[in-house]
Amino acid sequence: MKPETLGFFEKVYEVARQIPYGRVTSYGAIARYLGATKSARIVGYAMNGSFGKDVPAHRVVNRKGLLTGKHHFEGSHLMQQLLENEGIEVIDNQIQNLESVFWDPSEEMS
């Protein structure tokens, strides 16, 4: 592939696809992995266009583990249900025990 030709969005998608089952990460973590720590907003903006792609956008939350992007999903609680289906406990749009399910891409680029 040609990363140079890939837009920032495509890079975000590539990282998001690497999120393991039952784990979540934050927009900022992805942005930092791409070397654009301050572009966390762009990551979220990118996820906005991830709908329809094989990107587990439901595994991407904000730094607090809050499902800020759930409103962009079809159902009102689809995102939460998807996470719970993976064994992640979600209460009131917030991931419980976030530290144990959080996945940092920077730790996986071996």
Added chain:
DNA sequence: TGGTTGACTAAGT
């Protein structure tokens, strides 16, 4: 070409 937008984050009040 230039201005607006946001699924963010950190810092301040």
Added chain:
DNA sequence: CACTTAGCCAACC
């Protein structure tokens, strides 16, 4: 401790 403000920067119009 909860809310507000400001900085960020790629994509879109």
